[in-house]
Amino acid sequence: MISLNNVHKSYVTGNSPLHVLKGIDLEIGRGEFVSIMGSSGSGKSTLLNILGILDNYEEGSYYLNGTLIRDMSEKKAAKLRNDLLGFVFQSFNLISFKNAMENVALPLYYQGVNRKKRNKIALEYLEKMGLLQWATHMPNELSGGQKQRVAIARSLITRPKIIVADEPTGALDTTTSYEVMDILKEINEDGITVVIVTHEHDIAAMTHKIVRLKDGVISEIIKNGDLKEWKHQYRKELEIA
Amino acid sequence: MFDLDIWQEIIATIKKNKMRTFLTGFSVAWGIFMLMILLGAGNGLSNGVAENFMRDAVNAMWLWSGRTSVPYQGMKENREIRFTNADYDVISDLEGIDKASGRYFISGNLFSYNNEFGEYTAVTCHPDLKDVESIEITNGRFINPVDINQARKSVVLGKDIYDALFKGKEAIGEYVKINNIPFKVVGICREGGSTRHRNAYLPVTTGQKVFNGANRLHNFALTINAGSIEESKVIEEKVRTAMARKHKFDPEDRSALGSYNKLENYLETMKIFQAIKIFIWIIGTGTLIAGVVGVSNIMLIVVKERTKEIGIRKAIGASPRSVVGLILLESILITTIAGYIGLVLGTGLMEGINFLVEQQFAASAGTNGGNGDIIFRNPTVDLNVAVSATLLLIFSGALAGYIPAKRAARIKPIEALRDE
Numbered sequence: 001m002i003s004l005n006n007v008h009k010s011y012v013t014g015n016s017p018l019h020v021l022k023g024i025d026l027e028i029g030r031g032e033f034v035s036i037m038g039s040s041g042s043g044k045s046t047l048l049n050i051l052g053i054l055d056n057y058e059e060g061s062y063y064l065n066g067t068l069i070r071d072m073s074e075k076k077a078a079k080l081r082n083d084l085l086g087f088v089f090q091s092f093n094l095i096s097f098k099n100a101m102e103n104v105a106l107p108l109y110y111q112g113v114n115r116k117k118r119n120k121i122a123l124e125y126l127e128k129m130g131l132l133q134w135a136t137h138m139p140n141e142l143s144g145g146q147k148q149r150v151a152i153a154r155s156l157i158t159r160p161k162i163i164v165a166d167e168p169t170g171a172l173d174t175t176t177s178y179e180v181m182d183i184l185k186e187i188n189e190d191g192i193t194v195v196i197v198t199h200e201h202d203i204a205a206m207t208h209k210i211v212r213l214k215d216g217v218i219s220e221i222i223k224n225g226d227l228k229e230w231k232h233q234y235r236k237e238l239e240i241a
Numbered sequence: 242m243f244d245l246d247i248w249q250e251i252i253a254t255i256k257k258n259k260m261r262t263f264l265t266g267f268s269v270a271w272g273i274f275m276l277m278i279l280l281g282a283g284n285g286l287s288n289g290v291a292e293n294f295m296r297d298a299v300n301a302m303w304l305w306s307g308r309t310s311v312p313y314q315g316m317k318e319n320r321e322i323r324f325t326n327a328d329y330d331v332i333s334d335l336e337g338i339d340k341a342s343g344r345y346f347i348s349g350n351l352f353s354y355n356n357e358f359g360e361y362t363a364v365t366c367h368p369d370l371k372d373v374e375s376i377e378i379t380n381g382r383f384i385n386p387v388d389i390n391q392a393r394k395s396v397v398l399g400k401d402i403y404d405a406l407f408k409g410k411e412a413i414g415e416y417v418k419i420n421n422i423p424f425k426v427v428g429i430c431r432e433g434g435s436t437r438h439r440n441a442y443l444p445v446t447t448g449q450k451v452f453n454g455a456n457r458l459h460n461f462a463l464t465i466n467a468g469s470i471e472e473s474k475v476i477e478e479k480v481r482t483a484m485a486r487k488h489k490f491d492p493e494d495r496s497a498l499g500s501y502n503k504l505e506n507y508l509e510t511m512k513i514f515q516a517i518k519i520f521i522w523i524i525g526t527g528t529l530i531a532g533v534v535g536v537s538n539i540m541l542i543v544v545k546e547r548t549k550e551i552g553i554r555k556a557i558g559a560s561p562r563s564v565v566g567l568i569l570l571e572s573i574l575i576t577t578i579a580g581y582i583g584l585v586l587g588t589g590l591m592e593g594i595n596f597l598v599e600q601q602f603a604a605s606a607g608t609n610g611g612n613g614d615i616i617f618r619n620p621t622v623d624l625n626v627a628v629s630a631t632l633l634l635i636f637s638g639a640l641a642g643y644i645p646a647k648r649a650a651r652i653k654p655i656e657a658l659r660d661e
Contacts, residue, residue, distance in 0.1 A: 087556050093556070095553055095554075097258060098253070106557055158557075
């Protein structure tokens with residue numbers, strides 16, 4: 001599904017380029033539930049943005065669903081994002097002057113689905129999120145958890161192969177965070193690959209694979225079987241701290 | 242591009258962003274409105290003054306005889322040139338001369354009727370003078386060819402003379418005495434473009450006969466068939482040459498034969514109006530530029546404000562083209578409607594002013610004997626100009642939106658999303 005090979009990325013700030021990703025090799029298969037962890041500045045968000053074709057990279061290769069993502073025209077990238085990817089952001093990124101239903105329906109607008117039909121589908125997805133009665137509310141009338149569920153509904157409406165979530169629980173309290181994670185888990189159980197970035201260990205622990213980044217390289221990959229042991233280790237670390 | 246969906250999307254956006262829509266629209270509507278007022282006022286002034294000027298025949302020309310100032314063909318200077326009726330025949334047969342009238346000056350100008358009397362000017366003339374000097378007949382008739390041929394003692398009185406001598410009584414058919422010689426009143430008249438009507442008109446032949454003029458004439462009033470200064474100068478030269486040959490003086494000698502060409506003067510004056518029009522256009526262009534800058538400014542801000550939205554739209558699959566299209570069509574829709582509103586309001590105001598001016602004109606014309614003194618008339622703008630100005634604003638608004646929209650649509654969505 002996702003295959004990264006020696007990916008490098010640097011930002012130019014002022015005179016000195018900041019080397020953020022220093023050769024990332026990563027394979028993510030179909031239906032996986034992956035979290036990317038790391039301290040701030042480790043490049044985890046940058047990696048996610050590259051996975052989501054929201055940003056480009058300088059060196060290496062990135063294959064998404066068999067397609068090489070490299071020096072792509074914005075038009076083609078937009079089409080790929082629309083077809084394959086769904087996004088969930090920490091700050092929700094809903095369009096403020098559109099109500100919940102219109103926000104959810106927007107990706108279908110770019111697929112050329114007519115207004116009536118896309119609004120109907122949007123209502124179905126809102127219902128799945130338990131937000132049917134909030135359909136006509138504007139984003140500023142919704143709570144954080146509700147906003148994030150609207151955003152998730154929006155990411156799902158195009159039936160993407162991959163959901164890319166950047167700190168989806170970063171702006172939410174614990175209870176709401178767990179609700180959101182439950183939704184993501186359900187999505188994953190439907191066969192959609194989910195990749196999230198988080199710095200919260202308990203959130204990461206709910207995924208099947210944890211990719212730990214340190215200073216722009218992958219320091220370790222913890223698979224499902226190791227998670228219990230890792231959890232144990234993490235708890236110990238907490239106790240020491 | 243013209244499917245219903247994109248318009249629904251745009252209209253939804255406009256409805257939810259009323260302030261932004263209002264600001265963009267207002268700057269366009271205001272620009273067009275001010276332009277309409279400015280150009281309308283300029284046109285009104287120009288029309289008004291031009292109309293006042295037009296009341297006299299603009300292609301009139303006057304000739305008068307004098308004394309030579311240079312020796313010519315062996316004859317000394319300071320020789321008196323005398324026009325005669327034969328000159329009248331020569332001039333009126335010249336090509337390019339439309340109307341012609343000769344005048345013989347008569348001495349004394351005491352007018353009396355019963356016990357009323359006064360001093361006025363008696364002008365001897367041919368029937369054509371009516372057209373040359375735009376004389377309006379309010380009662381009876383002007384001097385006619387029969388008066389000329391039979392040298393009848395007919396007189397056409399100016400309105401002021403009539404008022405003074407007859408005090409509102411019926412005058413046609415009555416006799417007034419001019420220098421104690423009775424003349425039959427055949428008409429009452431007004432002088433075009435003037436508020437004083439103190440001339441009386443007699444047949445030139447009668448004047449010559451009664452006041453001992455033999456066949457002498459002192460001056461000519463003509464109208465010429467010319468459309469430009471050049472043409473009118475050619476005709477003037479032709480007349481001068483004909484007279485110079487006949488009376489043997491230097492055609493360049495302006496004191497032997499004086500001439501005044503009103504067309505030349507009129508066209509010179511029209512040049513001033515041309516200058517006024519250019520001036521108005523400069524200000525109008527300035528107003529338009531201010532409008533263009535206003536729209537451009539707002540469009541720049543709009544795109545800046547929408548950068549994050551553009552990022553969101555791109556993340557969920559909007560192509561750069563659809564983003565640019567969305568912003569451009571919205572701007573074009575708003576500026577078109579606003580431009581139209583400005584156009585309608587501006588036209589409406591100018592038509593309203595026009596209505597008031599015409600009423601005032603009619604009122605002043607009523608008290609001032611048909612000659613309303615208003616230098617502001619028909620202050621309306623050519624619709625083509627107004628529509629072109631609106632199109633220009635729409636175009637510049639679209640262009641001002643296009644450049645930043647294009648840039649915003651081209652950058653990586655993550656940069657747009659980061660924009661706060």
